[in-house]
Amino acid sequence: MSKIQARFARLQSERRKALIPFITAGDPSPAATLPLMRALVDGGADIIELGVPFSDPMADGPTIQRASERALAAGMSLRRVLGIVSEFRQQDADTPIVLMGYANPIEAMGIERFVDDAAAAGVDGVLVVDYPPQESEAFAARLKAAAIDPIFLLAPTSTEQRMRDVGRFGSGYIYYVSLTGVTGAGHLDHGQVAARIPAIREAVGMPVGVGFGIRDAASAKRIGEIADAVVIGSRIIEEIERAGEADAPVRVRALIGDIREALDSLPQGTA
């Protein structure tokens, strides 16, 4: 059982929801990332999604684009992201880490080398935004062989066939993109999301995390009522932008703490 699967199993036995925050590695500087990761854990994160910055983040809205640009300007690279994960692992052996990014930096490093180095650094899951299942069967198999979970996206427009493909190639959890749009967009249709989740969970046979459009404790709680995990990204990046590097860990910890509290206040046994 992978670290991610173990975490979900434990949360399920405690009837709690997983909280999965996202930050971009190297934003606003490479030195800022470790303290921010610790703040996320202290605030109550179950899994950390660590964004690998890319020059052309096609699926991201303005907030995560800015984070990517800041990180690249500060010299961040995939190699350095793996270095940060190694360092984090020396202090925290338990919190699962999922790398989230785009295909090209991984291909430039070489898929074999990336999988080996990611496993050695202590990465637990990898989500490549522009690797849909039909283009990444071999990559997913290689990740699984290295005990890393390949995480896939599903969207409101995904067909039953897509769900089954994702269920076959993926493991760990499914990231359900609750809007057709880019990251950071608003207008989450709660009823529509709620209606879709049971079918998705059924088709993929693993926990379903919901992201896109989650802004605060209240919206997180509403998602927690229906999903297994709540993914929150752009809102944290905005907090980091507003706080500045020095104050960011404290403010991010408080933000995550509020959301954690809201999720834990859900009546046990929902969904």
Next chain:
Amino acid sequence: MQMADASYTLPDEKGHFGPYGGIFVAETLIPALEELRLAYEACRVDPAFQAEFEYELKHYVGRPSPVYHAARWSRELGGAQIYLKREDLNHTGAHKVNNCIGQAMLARRMGKPRVIAETGAGQHGVATATVAARYGMECVVYMGSEDVRRQAANVYRMKLLGAEVVPVESGSKTLKDALNEAMRDWVTHIADTFYIIGTVAGPHPYPQMVRDFQCVIGRECIEQVPELTGRQPDYVIACVGGGSNAMGIFHPYIPYPDVRLIGVEAAGDGLDTGRHAASLSAGKPGVLHGNRTYLLQNEDGQIIETHSISAGLDYPGVGPEHAWLKDSGRAEYVGVTDDEALQAFHDLCRLEGIIPALESSHALAHAARLAPTLPSDRIILVNLSGRGDKDMHTVAERSGIQF
């Protein structure tokens, strides 16, 4: 007469050209691409669609465009005979409009009232705005804010044609960022929006679809060149940015093994300076904008900024079919610098009375390099993909002239 070999059938059903092409996009776009693929495959074999497309190309674009023997320039160069496929004579002044008409017709069939496009220099944006006006569709064009500044006349043209031009401030503020932003718009407005990509790149089915719409160029040449010369050309030369004019003229010639296909990339200040846009000559394979292809990137896999005097060639990737034609050896790819392209630009102006686009001037420059090395009975066909009126400002500035 050489025999045609009909064994080339790429892409495969998943949109692959060998290891290149494919569908590398976020899950949110997958259903939209599937809807597009099914609609396109239906239109591809629908005689009514094809008949309407031909009608539009004839009566709105002014096709067929002629093939012209550049006799004076050929004599001056002292070698092979150079023939020009006159895509510059099309309505809107370039080959781009062929594809825009095809995609806009498809959008109408799919019931999408809104079209979006990305543009670099503005040529594809102008062609899209033109066709959108013709069909009464809402049109939004994404353009890097740096390009908006450099191409004020084309921005105004698009606005005259009723399009909204959105300046893109992210990344390098140029064509690749405009493409990113158009993709973001599309994923947000999938239900009512059709994304008209301007070149043979992007996720499947775009590289195939754009190629098919542009193949009218090569098909006409296969009829026209023998009418003038009694046989097919020895060389077909075209400039390659994303590569749509080159695929349009190359593809029908792929089955003719004696016709050499040469793509010309922008070598900018020189391939060894790092300031160029020659993805095939100096890049390596990777994934960008929905497909696997040759890319200009740094060792961390970040896409790097490109340079060319010609905005239409200033792109860090290239269509995946070109990547395959390079690897398979069916086509070869060379670089031409800014200075060489400018020389060809001026020569064609003075010797033939034709002002070529700076993009096309790259193909002309390679023809000028090749012709003197060949006997006078050899035939070189160059795709003169666009006219140079849009480049007056750039050329004048380069010569130190102010209007």
